[in-house]
Amino acid sequence: MKNSIYTLLILLLLSCKSQQIIAQNPNHTPFIGTWEYQENNQIFRITIYEDGNDLKGDYWLIDINNGVETILYESDYYEPGTDFHWRHAIFGGSNDGNLMYAQIDDNSINYENGPTERKFKKGSLGFTLLPQTCSTCPIMAEWKVEPLIGLRSDTEPDNYNIPIDIVMIKV
DSSP states (O other), X not given: OHHHHHHHHHHHHHHHHHHHHSOOOTTTGGGOEEEEEEETTEEEEEEEEEETTEEEEEEEEEEEETTEXXXXXXXXXXXXXXXXXXXXXXXXXXXXXXXXXXXXXXXXXXXXXXXXXXXXXXXXXXXXXXXXXXXXXXXEEEEEEEEOSSOOOTTSOSSOSSOSEEEEEXX
């Protein structure tokens, strides 16, 4: 009986130890979290997380009225009448901990006409940390979206609906 307990404890410890071997990429750490850009009564919010060796994320446009937040659109949604789920709309990584390079899907175009009318446009995202000017200042990053280089479908919209050149604050 004693040997069974010891064996179980050793297996448990080895199991915990093996989970610690999977290390997080330190270059991803500065980007992980929630970032916001506010203009008047609207907030563009993104959340970035690490998934294996990749950084992934989603975004929301939120309207604030008397302190109440209402989501106008979000990138993570199910297409009505299908089982297609967008999941993450941001996919990339960082090699230096200063620049996150990613592909982004703007799936919010025509959101105001309902989920079945949404269109999407792919882009290249550069998310660059800005130098901190003081120890208590918020962490800020420049968000720039550009069209992907190459062939495009005739049905792809000309413009993005998401912001393409803003400075975001980590919250």
